[in-house]
Amino acid sequence: MLRSLFKVHSMKVHRVEGRFRMGKRKGEWQRFSKEVISDTEEDAIEKVYSLLGSKHRVKRTNIKIYDTEKVDEEEVEDHMIQDRIEMED
Numbered sequence: 001m002l003r004s005l006f007k008v009h010s011m012k013v014h015r016v017e018g019r020f021r022m023g024k025r026k027g028e029w030q031r032f033s034k035e036v037i038s039d040t041e042e043d044a045i046e047k048v049y050s051l052l053g054s055k056h057r058v059k060r061t062n063i064k065i066y067d068t069e070k071v072d073e074e075e076v077e078d079h080m081i082q083d084r085i086e087m088e089d
Helices: 002-006 041-056 079-088
Strands: 013-021 029-037 063-071
Touching: 013 041, 029 041, 029 079, 041 063
Parallel strands: none
Antiparallel strands: 013 029, 013 063
16 A cells, blocks of 8 residues: 555656667667666657667767657566566556
């Protein structure tokens, strides 16, 4: 019961798709599709920039985002996000 008092809103999952350049010079463009939890599409894009930059050391200028969409909880493919959604329920 106490848990439901603190639940302000349900989680929103966004899928962000695009490409990023691997390597320092003329590296190849690598496709990606990343699901993140965020309130807005803009926040989802910021989170993807941050994740790719920290994990692959890619600058924002080497990341091209083509599509962002909100994903229903039933359509989530990322297992960690699925687990987090189940914990909230």
